[in-house]
Amino acid sequence: MNLDDLNRIDIRQLPQSLQALIDCIGVEHAYHLTYLYGGRPKYIPKQSKRTALAQHLPAQALAALIERFAGLALEIPKVDHFHRQLRNHQIQQESCDGLSRSALADKYGLSLRQIGNIRRQEAMAQG
Structure with missing residues (x-):
């Protein structure tokens, strides 16, 4: 899915959990996480070096995710x-x-x- 497609998404029509994720790291990175981990819980550690998420998210997005959700297991919504x-x-x-x-x-x-x-x-x- 390209960025033009993602920019057509009406975020208000998405589930609250997905809206929170988009608010934190942006629609493109949220889409990527739902593609990789959708439908499963993903633990957000307190340090970026302790997660494989560093391979999938830029440092700034990972830092924002950790700042907001550190220590929690997020239920990542499905990409559907x-x-x-x-x-x-x-x-x-x-x-x-x-x-x-x-x-x-x-x-x-x-x-x-x-x-x-x-x-x-x-x-x-x-x-």
């Missing part, structure tokens, strides 16, 4: 929260471009009802 929101945006866009509910359901492997719900939710979020 990001992917689902981007998929729903894409469905809304393709719907506006004239693709039928049936075509969208086939394309994304969803039911007609799910497509209808996504279109309604996206329209309410934008309006």
Whole structure:
């Protein structure tokens, strides 16, 4: 996932735990953590040299994470929260471009009802 995609994410629609992570280290680094550790607890040590996170996060992001969550086992949310929101945006866009509910359901492997719900939710979020 590229930075342009991540910048389209409406952070307010994400779970609180993910919002807190994004607030601490930014959306790009939060996405990376959800990709690596999503759905599992990750212990945040009090010192950066005591964690493999140093291999995945820049020093500044790791320092912010340690400052805020040191000594805690964070339940890292699943990466699906990001992917689902981007998929729903894409469905809304393709719907506006004239693709039928049936075509969208086939394309994304969803039911007609799910497509209808996504279109309604996206329209309410934008309006």
